[in-house]
Amino acid sequence: MNIKSIAVSILALTMLSTNNSYAENNINMNQTIANNIQRVATTVIPNLRFLNDNQKNGWIDRLAPTYANYRYGTEALNNSSWVTPDVKKAWVRGFDGSGVSVAIVDDFGNPLGHGERISTVVGGESTFNGRKYVGLAPNATVNKIDHHAYNIHEAYNSDIVNMSYGHRPVTVTEELLDNLENRGIPFQRYDLATRRVVTDYHENIWNQRNTDALLVRSSGNLSLSCKVGELCNLTVLQLAHSDKKDQTLIVGSFQNGSSTTLYGEKAGVNKNSFVVSDTPWEIVGGTSGATAMVTGQAAIIKSKFDTLSGVGLASVIKSTADDLGEPGVDEIYGHGKINLARALSPIGTIR
Numbered sequence: 001m002n003i004k005s006i007a008v009s010i011l012a013l014t015m016l017s018t019n020n021s022y023a024e025n026n027i028n029m030n031q032t033i034a035n036n037i038q039r040v041a042t043t044v045i046p047n048l049r050f051l052n053d054n055q056k057n058g059w060i061d062r063l064a065p066t067y068a069n070y071r072y073g074t075e076a077l078n079n080s081s082w083v084t085p086d087v088k089k090a091w092v093r094g095f096d097g098s099g100v101s102v103a104i105v106d107d108f109g110n111p112l113g114h115g116e117r118i119s120t121v122v123g124g125e126s127t128f129n130g131r132k133y134v135g136l137a138p139n140a141t142v143n144k145i146d147h148h149a150y151n152i153h154e155a156y157n158s159d160i161v162n163m164s165y166g167h168r169p170v171t172v173t174e175e176l177l178d179n180l181e182n183r184g185i186p187f188q189r190y191d192l193a194t195r196r197v198v199t200d201y202h203e204n205i206w207n208q209r210n211t212d213a214l215l216v217r218s219s220g221n222l223s224l225s226c227k228v229g230e231l232c233n234l235t236v237l238q239l240a241h242s243d244k245k246d247q248t249l250i251v252g253s254f255q256n257g258s259s260t261t262l263y264g265e266k267a268g269v270n271k272n273s274f275v276v277s278d279t280p281w282e283i284v285g286g287t288s289g290a291t292a293m294v295t296g297q298a299a300i301i302k303s304k305f306d307t308l309s310g311v312g313l314a315s316v317i318k319s320t321a322d323d324l325g326e327p328g329v330d331e332i333y334g335h336g337k338i339n340l341a342r343a344l345s346p347i348g349t350i351r
Contacts, residue, residue, distance in 0.1 A: 274334025
């Protein structure tokens, strides 16, 4: 392909971005257009010697909305508020969760329940409650594991383990439950005689999981009754003594996308593992939704840096987060807010 034909191709694709004529009834045509746009973005523009890197990235970025529109459709994109411009820019470059496996350990007992909501945000294309959505990492392999299931150990086979649901300590005793109840901390009582898997599924994950995997889990929603640094919820009770902190991200959420008011558990003793994220309130709120957001973006990052271990992936996300509150790692926001664009272009050696 000569320079003239390349220029014509880029011009034509750019003109498409002002049209966005997605054909709802012609999926094959839409996918063909999307494939061609991505081919130009990944193999043509990067090899144009007469453009510098900034110019190349600029052209590719301009193709991102058009690519997303043809690949996933206007309805799904309009419903999926978590698909930001930075996410689309990653997709057009081929960083969409491809080759990455994510285990979601959650409550899948209800087709409209917590687990399905989390999965909708994390990855794949789905129809939830009659509406189309696309997840942050649409080409990631998502393994849905009910927290009551006996195959819960299969989560360890994944690159990333998401735990937005449930905050059970490893050992559940009447004394602990009574202590939490007396302190006004909400929890669900389970039959201590039968000790169903739900009471110790976190321990199973820790003991059997892939040693290179990243664990992403919610911090809980108890900040209104907690003091900074206090061991005030079940997540903190367990993770403060974990030996896997370097490959763990504990996630808090913002009250809204523009506020610096933290909703959810503060970083406290877990500040070195702590990040915050926006929350997709329209489908799943609180720290559950924020955790799904971090998991989906982690899958995007992993699809670019496919050799990253869980420790390395956590390190990239923490070191490229937007600092909030007090300078540096603090007891409110930890490392700060996840920044996908910065995480996709880190400086230095990562592994």
